[in-house]
Amino acid sequence: MVQWVQRRSTREPVHLDELETTFGIGSMRDNWNNLASENAMHHIASEETNWEERDFFASGERDITRHLDPVLERLHFSLQGKKLLEIGCGVGRLSFNLAKRFPEVDALDISPEMIKRAIEYQERFCVSNVRFHIGSGKDLAGFGNDEFDFCFSYIVFQHIPSVNLIFDYVREIGRVLKPGGMFLFQVNGFRHLRLPGSRYVMLGMRDAGRLRKWGIWRRPFLRIGRLDFVSGAPVKRLAMLRVCESARLDIKEIIGDHSQYLWFAGQKMYP
Ligand SMILES: C[S@@+](CC[C@H](N)C(=O)[O-])C[C@H]1O[C@@H](n2cnc3c(N)ncnc32)[C@H](O)[C@@H]1O
Numbered sequence: 001m002v003q004w005v006q007r008r009s010t011r012e013p014v015h016l017d018e019l020e021t022t023f024g025i026g027s028m029r030d031n032w033n034n035l036a037s038e039n040a041m042h043h044i045a046s047e048e049t050n051w052e053e054r055d056f057f058a059s060g061e062r063d064i065t066r067h068l069d070p071v072l073e074r075l076h077f078s079l080q081g082k083k084l085l086e087i088g089c090g091v092g093r094l095s096f097n098l099a100k101r102f103p104e105v106d107a108l109d110i111s112p113e114m115i116k117r118a119i120e121y122q123e124r125f126c127v128s129n130v131r132f133h134i135g136s137g138k139d140l141a142g143f144g145n146d147e148f149d150f151c152f153s154y155i156v157f158q159h160i161p162s163v164n165l166i167f168d169y170v171r172e173i174g175r176v177l178k179p180g181g182m183f184l185f186q187v188n189g190f191r192h193l194r195l196p197g198s199r200y201v202m203l204g205m206r207d208a209g210r211l212r213k214w215g216i217w218r219r220p221f222l223r224i225g226r227l228d229f230v231s232g233a234p235v236k237r238l239a240m241l242r243v244c245e246s247a248r249l250d251i252k253e254i255i256g257d258h259s260q261y262l263w264f265a266g267q268k269m270y271p
Contacts, residue, residue, distance in 0.1 A: 025137040029110050031229040036113035044090045047212050060093035071265045082149040088156025092118040095130050105130045110137035140172040147176050151183040158188040161227040167243045174247025177268040189262020192234040206260040
Protein backbone atom coordinates (compact mmCIF):
# COMPACT_ATOMS: atom_id res chain seq x y z
CA MET A 1 0.00 0.00 0.00
CA VAL A 2 1.32 3.45 -0.87
CA GLN A 3 1.53 5.81 2.09
CA TRP A 4 2.74 9.37 2.28
CA VAL A 5 4.39 11.44 4.93
CA GLN A 6 4.73 15.22 4.99
CA ARG A 7 8.32 16.48 4.95
CA ARG A 8 8.36 18.99 7.80
CA SER A 9 10.56 21.66 6.33
CA THR A 10 8.99 22.02 2.88
CA ARG A 11 5.52 20.54 3.41
CA GLU A 12 6.27 18.57 0.26
CA PRO A 13 4.91 15.01 0.39
CA VAL A 14 7.52 12.27 0.67
CA HIS A 15 6.82 8.70 -0.37
CA LEU A 16 7.15 6.51 2.70
CA ASP A 17 9.25 3.99 0.78
CA GLU A 18 11.93 6.68 0.83
CA LEU A 19 12.30 6.00 4.52
CA GLU A 20 13.94 2.75 3.60
CA THR A 21 16.51 4.59 1.50
CA THR A 22 19.53 6.39 2.90
CA PHE A 23 17.81 9.72 2.27
CA GLY A 24 14.78 8.94 4.42
CA ILE A 25 16.78 7.52 7.30
CA GLY A 26 19.11 10.53 6.97
CA SER A 27 16.19 12.94 7.49
CA MET A 28 15.08 10.99 10.55
CA ARG A 29 18.60 11.13 11.96
CA ASP A 30 18.93 14.88 11.21
CA ASN A 31 15.61 15.53 12.92
CA TRP A 32 16.67 13.76 16.14
CA ASN A 33 20.14 15.30 16.04
CA ASN A 34 18.51 18.75 15.85
CA LEU A 35 16.13 17.95 18.71
CA ALA A 36 19.06 16.65 20.81
CA SER A 37 21.03 19.85 20.23
CA GLU A 38 18.02 22.08 20.90
CA ASN A 39 16.80 20.52 24.17
CA ALA A 40 17.43 16.77 24.38
CA MET A 41 15.73 16.18 27.72
CA HIS A 42 12.55 18.01 26.74
CA HIS A 43 12.26 16.27 23.38
CA ILE A 44 12.73 12.91 25.09
CA ALA A 45 10.28 13.49 27.95
CA SER A 46 8.08 16.41 26.99
CA GLU A 47 6.32 16.98 30.31
CA GLU A 48 9.05 19.46 31.35
CA THR A 49 10.77 22.15 29.31
CA ASN A 50 13.70 22.72 31.66
CA TRP A 51 14.43 19.44 33.37
CA GLU A 52 16.64 19.22 36.42
CA GLU A 53 19.07 16.43 35.55
CA ARG A 54 18.17 14.40 38.64
CA ASP A 55 14.44 14.60 37.97
CA PHE A 56 14.92 13.64 34.33
CA PHE A 57 16.73 10.40 35.16
CA ALA A 58 14.30 9.74 38.04
CA SER A 59 11.48 9.91 35.46
CA GLY A 60 13.25 7.05 33.65
CA GLU A 61 13.26 4.96 36.83
CA ARG A 62 9.54 5.70 37.25
CA ASP A 63 8.80 4.58 33.70
CA ILE A 64 10.76 1.35 34.14
CA THR A 65 9.07 0.64 37.47
CA ARG A 66 5.69 1.31 35.92
CA HIS A 67 6.04 -0.51 32.61
CA LEU A 68 8.84 -3.09 32.74
CA ASP A 69 9.02 -4.38 36.32
CA PRO A 70 5.44 -5.72 36.45
CA VAL A 71 5.96 -7.54 33.12
CA LEU A 72 9.24 -9.09 34.32
CA GLU A 73 7.41 -10.30 37.37
CA ARG A 74 4.42 -11.69 35.48
CA LEU A 75 6.66 -13.43 32.95
CA HIS A 76 8.81 -14.85 35.81
CA PHE A 77 11.93 -13.45 34.16
CA SER A 78 15.09 -13.95 36.21
CA LEU A 79 17.61 -11.13 35.69
CA GLN A 80 20.70 -13.03 36.74
CA GLY A 81 23.42 -13.02 34.07
CA LYS A 82 21.05 -11.48 31.50
CA LYS A 83 21.86 -9.17 28.62
CA LEU A 84 19.38 -6.54 27.44
CA LEU A 85 19.16 -4.53 24.23
CA GLU A 86 17.39 -1.15 24.32
CA ILE A 87 16.27 0.30 20.96
CA GLY A 88 16.10 4.13 20.82
CA CYS A 89 17.90 4.96 24.06
CA GLY A 90 18.24 8.74 23.62
CA VAL A 91 20.61 10.10 26.27
CA GLY A 92 20.21 7.03 28.52
CA ARG A 93 17.23 8.13 30.62
CA LEU A 94 16.04 4.51 30.75
CA SER A 95 19.35 2.77 29.99
CA PHE A 96 21.01 3.72 33.28
CA ASN A 97 17.96 2.47 35.16
CA LEU A 98 17.86 -0.72 33.11
CA ALA A 99 21.52 -1.20 34.02
CA LYS A 100 20.53 -1.32 37.71
CA ARG A 101 18.51 -4.44 36.90
CA PHE A 102 20.37 -6.18 34.05
CA PRO A 103 24.09 -7.07 34.38
CA GLU A 104 24.72 -6.11 30.72
CA VAL A 105 22.93 -3.46 28.64
CA ASP A 106 23.49 -2.52 25.00
CA ALA A 107 21.63 0.63 24.00
CA LEU A 108 21.35 1.99 20.48
CA ASP A 109 19.97 5.13 18.89
CA ILE A 110 19.76 6.57 15.38
CA SER A 111 21.13 9.93 16.57
CA PRO A 112 24.88 10.45 17.15
CA GLU A 113 24.00 13.64 19.09
CA MET A 114 21.89 11.64 21.54
CA ILE A 115 24.60 8.98 21.89
CA LYS A 116 27.29 11.62 22.45
CA ARG A 117 25.29 12.99 25.40
CA ALA A 118 24.54 9.47 26.69
CA ILE A 119 28.27 8.68 26.81
CA GLU A 120 29.00 11.96 28.63
CA TYR A 121 26.42 11.05 31.30
CA GLN A 122 27.79 7.52 31.48
CA GLU A 123 31.27 8.85 32.23
CA ARG A 124 29.93 11.27 34.85
CA PHE A 125 27.73 8.65 36.51
CA CYS A 126 30.50 5.98 36.30
CA VAL A 127 28.19 3.31 34.88
CA SER A 128 30.27 0.50 33.44
CA ASN A 129 27.69 -2.07 32.33
CA VAL A 130 26.09 -0.09 29.46
CA ARG A 131 27.47 0.12 25.91
CA PHE A 132 26.00 2.84 23.72
CA HIS A 133 25.83 2.40 19.93
CA ILE A 134 24.84 4.55 16.97
CA GLY A 135 22.36 2.44 15.00
CA SER A 136 21.46 2.43 11.30
CA GLY A 137 17.92 3.63 12.11
CA LYS A 138 16.38 0.67 10.33
CA ASP A 139 17.86 -2.52 11.75
CA LEU A 140 20.04 -4.09 14.45
CA ALA A 141 23.06 -4.62 12.18
CA GLY A 142 26.17 -5.22 14.23
CA PHE A 143 24.39 -7.43 16.74
CA GLY A 144 24.54 -11.18 16.34
CA ASN A 145 21.77 -13.73 15.99
CA ASP A 146 20.53 -15.09 19.35
CA GLU A 147 22.65 -12.57 21.28
CA PHE A 148 20.21 -11.04 23.80
CA ASP A 149 18.04 -12.28 26.66
CA PHE A 150 15.72 -9.25 26.52
CA CYS A 151 14.82 -6.54 23.99
CA PHE A 152 13.10 -3.35 25.14
CA SER A 153 11.87 -0.15 23.52
CA TYR A 154 9.74 2.73 24.80
CA ILE A 155 8.55 5.93 23.06
CA VAL A 156 10.62 5.21 19.95
CA PHE A 157 8.51 3.26 17.43
CA GLN A 158 5.66 5.74 18.08
CA HIS A 159 7.79 8.36 16.27
CA ILE A 160 8.62 6.27 13.18
CA PRO A 161 6.33 7.24 10.28
CA SER A 162 6.70 3.96 8.37
CA VAL A 163 4.86 0.85 9.56
CA ASN A 164 7.22 -1.25 7.44
CA LEU A 165 10.22 0.14 9.25
CA ILE A 166 8.66 -0.64 12.63
CA PHE A 167 7.95 -4.19 11.45
CA ASP A 168 11.55 -4.53 10.22
CA TYR A 169 12.72 -3.69 13.74
CA VAL A 170 10.37 -6.30 15.19
CA ARG A 171 11.80 -8.94 12.80
CA GLU A 172 15.25 -7.88 13.95
CA ILE A 173 14.20 -8.39 17.57
CA GLY A 174 13.26 -11.92 16.52
CA ARG A 175 16.73 -12.36 15.06
CA VAL A 176 18.87 -11.01 17.93
CA LEU A 177 16.92 -12.61 20.79
CA LYS A 178 18.03 -15.98 22.10
CA PRO A 179 15.38 -18.71 21.91
CA GLY A 180 13.39 -18.25 25.12
CA GLY A 181 14.54 -14.60 25.32
CA MET A 182 11.87 -12.02 26.09
CA PHE A 183 10.76 -8.67 24.72
CA LEU A 184 8.67 -5.67 25.66
CA PHE A 185 8.12 -2.83 23.22
CA GLN A 186 5.62 -0.04 22.70
CA VAL A 187 4.06 1.36 19.53
CA ASN A 188 1.43 3.95 18.68
CA GLY A 189 -1.82 1.97 18.91
CA PHE A 190 -4.35 4.74 18.22
CA ARG A 191 -7.47 3.81 16.28
CA HIS A 192 -6.96 5.33 12.89
CA LEU A 193 -8.39 5.90 9.46
CA ARG A 194 -6.55 6.76 6.25
CA LEU A 195 -8.00 9.77 4.42
CA PRO A 196 -7.34 10.81 0.82
CA GLY A 197 -3.91 12.35 0.28
CA SER A 198 -1.52 11.78 3.12
CA ARG A 199 -3.93 12.48 5.93
CA TYR A 200 -4.85 10.34 8.89
CA VAL A 201 -7.47 10.55 11.59
CA MET A 202 -6.14 9.15 14.87
CA LEU A 203 -8.04 8.81 18.05
CA GLY A 204 -7.56 7.21 21.43
CA MET A 205 -5.94 8.00 24.76
CA ARG A 206 -2.58 9.75 24.82
CA ASP A 207 0.08 10.83 27.29
CA ALA A 208 -1.12 13.71 29.47
CA GLY A 209 2.24 15.54 29.18
CA ARG A 210 2.30 18.44 31.61
CA LEU A 211 -0.92 17.27 33.31
CA ARG A 212 1.16 14.42 34.82
CA LYS A 213 2.10 16.88 37.55
CA TRP A 214 -1.50 16.65 38.75
CA GLY A 215 -1.53 12.85 38.61
CA ILE A 216 -3.29 12.72 35.22
CA TRP A 217 -1.42 10.25 33.00
CA ARG A 218 -3.73 9.93 29.99
CA ARG A 219 -6.09 12.22 28.14
CA PRO A 220 -8.44 11.72 25.18
CA PHE A 221 -6.85 12.51 21.83
CA LEU A 222 -8.15 13.22 18.32
CA ARG A 223 -5.86 14.29 15.51
CA ILE A 224 -6.48 14.89 11.84
CA GLY A 225 -3.15 15.45 10.18
CA ARG A 226 -0.17 13.96 8.47
CA LEU A 227 2.48 11.62 9.79
CA ASP A 228 5.93 12.97 10.50
CA PHE A 229 8.94 12.17 12.67
CA VAL A 230 6.99 13.05 15.80
CA SER A 231 3.58 11.60 14.95
CA GLY A 232 4.67 8.17 13.82
CA ALA A 233 2.58 5.53 12.12
CA PRO A 234 -0.17 3.89 14.14
CA VAL A 235 0.09 0.10 14.19
CA LYS A 236 -2.77 -2.37 13.98
CA ARG A 237 -2.68 -5.06 16.63
CA LEU A 238 -3.53 -7.81 14.15
CA ALA A 239 -0.77 -6.81 11.74
CA MET A 240 1.72 -6.83 14.62
CA LEU A 241 0.56 -10.28 15.68
CA ARG A 242 1.25 -11.56 12.17
CA VAL A 243 4.72 -10.02 12.02
CA CYS A 244 5.60 -11.40 15.46
CA GLU A 245 4.44 -14.84 14.45
CA SER A 246 6.59 -14.74 11.31
CA ALA A 247 9.56 -13.64 13.47
CA ARG A 248 8.95 -16.56 15.87
CA LEU A 249 7.95 -14.13 18.63
CA ASP A 250 5.20 -15.48 20.82
CA ILE A 251 3.11 -12.65 22.25
CA LYS A 252 2.16 -13.26 25.86
CA GLU A 253 0.64 -9.87 26.75
CA ILE A 254 -0.89 -6.92 24.90
CA ILE A 255 -1.38 -3.82 27.02
CA GLY A 256 -3.00 -0.46 26.18
CA ASP A 257 -5.16 -1.23 23.15
CA HIS A 258 -6.19 1.86 21.14
CA SER A 259 -3.85 4.16 23.04
CA GLN A 260 -0.56 5.90 22.30
CA TYR A 261 0.98 3.19 24.46
CA LEU A 262 0.24 -0.15 22.90
CA TRP A 263 2.69 -2.64 24.41
CA PHE A 264 3.60 -6.11 23.21
CA ALA A 265 5.40 -8.50 25.55
CA GLY A 266 6.46 -12.04 24.90
CA GLN A 267 9.10 -14.61 24.21
CA LYS A 268 11.10 -15.88 21.27
CA MET A 269 10.02 -19.42 20.46
CA TYR A 270 12.40 -22.35 20.81
CA PRO A 271 13.33 -24.06 17.52
C1 LIG B 1 11.34 10.31 22.68
S1 LIG B 1 12.98 9.73 22.60
C2 LIG B 1 12.95 8.42 23.82
C3 LIG B 1 14.31 8.00 24.31
C4 LIG B 1 14.27 6.88 25.36
N1 LIG B 1 13.58 5.73 24.85
C5 LIG B 1 13.61 7.38 26.62
O1 LIG B 1 12.44 7.04 26.86
O2 LIG B 1 14.25 8.11 27.36
C6 LIG B 1 13.02 8.82 21.07
C7 LIG B 1 14.40 8.32 20.71
O3 LIG B 1 14.28 7.40 19.62
C8 LIG B 1 15.33 7.62 18.73
N2 LIG B 1 14.92 7.14 17.40
C9 LIG B 1 14.01 7.69 16.57
N3 LIG B 1 13.90 6.97 15.44
C10 LIG B 1 14.75 5.92 15.58
C11 LIG B 1 15.10 4.81 14.74
N4 LIG B 1 14.55 4.66 13.53
N5 LIG B 1 16.02 3.93 15.19
C12 LIG B 1 16.60 4.09 16.42
N6 LIG B 1 16.33 5.12 17.24
C13 LIG B 1 15.40 6.02 16.83
C14 LIG B 1 15.56 9.12 18.78
O4 LIG B 1 16.82 9.51 18.32
C15 LIG B 1 15.33 9.41 20.24
O5 LIG B 1 16.53 9.36 20.97
